[in-house]
Amino acid sequence: MEPLQRLYDAGAYEPLPLPEELERLYGGPLRLSQQGLYANFVQSIDGVVAIASVPSPGSVISLHSEADRFVMALLRAAAEAVLIGAGTLRDGPGHQWTPEGIDRQRAGAYAELRRRLGLPPQPRLVVLTARGDVDPHHPGFEPGALIVTTELGAERLAGALPGSCEVLVLAGDQRIDVGELLVVLRGGGLGRILSEAGPTVTRQLLAGSLLDELFLTQSPVLIGGERAARPLSGEASLPGHLPGGTRYPAELLSAGRHGSHLFLRYRFAGASSIPPAGGEPSPAGSGQA
Numbered sequence: 001m002e003p004l005q006r007l008y009d010a011g012a013y014e015p016l017p018l019p020e021e022l023e024r025l026y027g028g029p030l031r032l033s034q035q036g037l038y039a040n041f042v043q044s045i046d047g048v049v050a051i052a053s054v055p056s057p058g059s060v061i062s063l064h065s066e067a068d069r070f071v072m073a074l075l076r077a078a079a080e081a082v083l084i085g086a087g088t089l090r091d092g093p094g095h096q097w098t099p100e101g102i103d104r105q106r107a108g109a110y111a112e113l114r115r116r117l118g119l120p121p122q123p124r125l126v127v128l129t130a131r132g133d134v135d136p137h138h139p140g141f142e143p144g145a146l147i148v149t150t151e152l153g154a155e156r157l158a159g160a161l162p163g164s165c166e167v168l169v170l171a172g173d174q175r176i177d178v179g180e181l182l183v184v185l186r187g188g189g190l191g192r193i194l195s196e197a198g199p200t201v202t203r204q205l206l207a208g209s210l211l212d213e214l215f216l217t218q219s220p221v222l223i224g225g226e227r228a229a230r231p232l233s234g235e236a237s238l239p240g241h242l243p244g245g246t247r248y249p250a251e252l253l254s255a256g257r258h259g260s261h262l263f264l265r266y267r268f269a270g271a272s273s274i275p276p277a278g279g280e281p282s283p284a285g286s287g288q289a
């Protein structure tokens with residue numbers, strides 16, 4: 001693989017102790033905070049991140065980009081946990097959310113990075129499911145996973161999951177509060193968390209101003225489709241899943257290029273209201289007219 005070309009780096013945070021091969025391919029240092037929740041998405045030019053009825057649509061949208069798989073694997077290698085929703089698990093049959101699950105070729109270098117960071121061999125997989133509608137034999141569970149669910153979901157999964165898995169009940173039969181989930185994960189010592197969840201969970205993380213950063217691969221492809229006519233069965237775009245009337249300002253932390261793919265990294269400032277016509281709203285809670 002040709003290295004990524006670094007176009008911009010704001011220099012935020014200390015560089016990780018990357019093995020030489022990973023730093024060369026990434027086009028420079030990877031800087032991450034110790035504590036942070038960062039999401040990784042690949043999207044088409046028209047903002048599509050998921051395609052109904054297509055298993056693992058990310059690789060279709062990325063045009064099977066090796067550079068995109070490399071960045072995904074690198075982020076997994078640096079993470080203490082990888083968070084997904086059950087929708088992503090269901091659409092990734094056979095997948096393992098580990099560095100070598102996406103890039104076997106550089107497994108040794110990812111393992112070396114984890115050794116240098118003092119991390120266990122694999123990031124902890126955390127799966128969020130209200131209904132417990134997951135295949136207990138999914139290979140993603142093999143290295144051990146934390147399944148966060150409701151009482152109903154736990155009943156459905158009782159006795160079915162591999163012994164290496166742990167079930168955590170955080171709600172009765174309703175959706176789990178993702179803010180509470182993060183408090184529990186942090187309390188369990190998981191500082192640096194990568195979210196590879198789909199639009200449904202990501203929307204909740206953004207709505208709660210819980211997402212610190214977004215690693216966004218902009219793939220050089222238009223997907224097309226009739227999203228407006230088929231909002232539940234057609235393609236999903238991340239903006240289409242976000243609550244209306246809210247904006248999420250972000251700062252560019254780095255930009256890279258690999259062929260016609262762009263690798264962008266943003267830091268969010270938190271959610272705010274869209275200004276009404278005629279001017280900016282007063283800051284939330286300031287009490288000013």
Ligand SMILES: NC(=O)c1ccc[n+]([C@@H]2O[C@H](COP(=O)([O-])OP(=O)(O)OC[C@H]3O[C@@H](n4cnc5c(N)ncnc54)[C@H](OP(=O)(O)O)[C@@H]3O)[C@@H](O)[C@H]2O)c1
Binds near residue numbers: 086128
């Ligand atoms: N382009 C990309 O980079 C990218 C990245 C990630 C995912 N994707 C794609 O996105 C698609 C999946 O989208 P998605 O939005 O369905 O995925 P998702 O957000 O990962 O999963 C949604 C599921 O998570 C559970 N969930 C969500 N919020 C919950 C809450 N508050 N409490 C308890 N459980 C909760 C529910 O599972 P139950 O129904 O079991 O209760 C829900 O159906 C897949 O095709 C995937 O490949 C693409």
